[in-house]
Amino acid sequence: xxxxxxxxxxxxxxxxxxxxxxxxxxxxxxxxxxxxxxxxxxxxxxxxxxxxxxxxxxxxxxxxxxxxxxxxxxxxxxxxxxxxxxxxxxxxxxxxxxxxxxxxxxxxxxxxxxxxxxxxxxxxxxxxxxxxxxxxxxxxxxxxxxxxxxxxxxxxxxxxxxxxxxxxxxxxxxxxxxxxxxxxxxxxxxxxxxxxxxxxxxx
Numbered sequence: 001x002x003x004x005x006x007x008x009x010x011x012x013x014x015x016x017x018x019x020x021x022x023x024x025x026x027x028x029x030x031x032x033x034x035x036x037x038x039x040x041x042x043x044x045x046x047x048x049x050x051x052x053x054x055x056x057x058x059x060x061x062x063x064x065x066x067x068x069x070x071x072x073x074x075x076x077x078x079x080x081x082x083x084x085x086x087x088x089x090x091x092x093x094x095x096x097x098x099x100x101x102x103x104x105x106x107x108x109x110x111x112x113x114x115x116x117x118x119x120x121x122x123x124x125x126x127x128x129x130x131x132x133x134x135x136x137x138x139x140x141x142x143x144x145x146x147x148x149x150x151x152x153x154x155x156x157x158x159x160x161x162x163x164x165x166x167x168x169x170x171x172x173x174x175x176x177x178x179x180x181x182x183x184x185x186x187x188x189x190x191x192x193x194x195x196x197x198x199x200x201x202x203x
Contacts, residue, residue: 007042007043007046008042008043009038009039009040009041009042009043010039010042011039011040011042011043012039012040012101012133014131014133014184014196015040015099015101015131015133018129018131018198019043023129023180024044024097024129026047026048026049027049028049028050028095028096028097029049029050029051029052029094029095029096029097029125030044030049030050030051030052030095030096030097030098030099031051031052031053031054031090031094031095031097031098031099031123031124032051032052032053032054032098032099032101033054033085033088033098033099033100033103033119033120033123034054034055034085034099034100034101034102034103034120035053035054035055035060035061035064035080035099036055036057036060036102037060037063037064037067038053038060038063038064038067040099040101041053041064041067041068042067042071045067045068045071045072045075046071046072048072050075050079050095051068051072051075051079052079052080052081052090052094052095053079053080053081054080054081054082054083054084054085054088054090055082055083056082056083056084057082058082061080061081061082064080065077065080068080084116084119085100085103085116085119085120085123086112086115086116086118086119087119088119088122088123090123092122092123093122093123093124093125093126093128094123094125095123095124095125095128096124096125096127096128096129097124097128097129097130097131098120098121098123098124098128098129098130098131099131099132100116100117100120100130100131100132100133100134101131101132101133102133102134102135102194103116103120103134104116104117104132104134104161104163105134105135105160105161105162105163106160106161107150107161108149108151108161109148109149109150109151109161110149110150110161112161113150113161117171121175121201124201125201125203126201126202126203127200127201127202127203128200128201128203129180129198129199129200129201130177130197130198130199130200130201131196131198132196132197132198132199133194133195133196133197134163134194134195134197135154135160135161135162135163135192135193135194135195136162136163136164136168136185136193136194136195137152137162137163137164137193138164138165138183138185138187138193138195139185139187139193140154140155140187140190140192140193143155143190144162147159149161150162150163154191154192155190155191155192156188156191156192158192160192163195165183168183168195168197169183172197172199175199175201176201176202177199177200177201177202178199178200178202179197179198179199180198180199180200181196181198183195183196183197184196
């Protein structure tokens with residue numbers, strides 16, 4: 001019997017859904033723009049994908065490099081960089097798939113959000129897949145408290161940059177992207193909401 005935790009790691013279930021539907025085929029290159037400690041990279045490293053990652057946290061990048069040495073020792077250390085999405089040194093169109101999981105809602109304001117988003121989108125090849133999970137106000141109604149610059153206080157006590165459906169649809173059109181799935185939002189016991197936004201870049 002396959003050891004699924006070892007094979008997949010603690011992968012985001014909605015990213016796993018993209019794998020199940022064949023949208024991230026073997027042989028594709030994957031870049032995690034805000035990789036943290038690599039929770040979404042275990043499967044891709046283990047299965048021989050060309051993997052790239054960036055994060056401004058040096059400890060996170062150190063951890064992902066260690067994970068890569070264990071699971072994909074042929075990948076160069078330069079594939080894993082200590083930098084932010086908005087100031088990345090990776091070339092334009094580096095990867096077939098760009099991941100942005102639980103990253104964009106840490107934006108300080110709308111200008112910072114757009115810089116992170118456009119920086120991540122720049123790294124995606126034409127025809128590539130952009131997978132994004134981020135906090136939203138969808139389904140929370142008046143339970144969020146505006147703090148300015150699209151930042152809101154959430155019922156769980158945190159403060160996040162929040163998007164909503166009209167904002168994401170407007171950004172999809174602005175980017176020239178194709179929405180591959182309807183926006184899907186998980187509301188966690190009226191405390192916070194996470195929306196999955198999956199786009200294809202025009203190619």
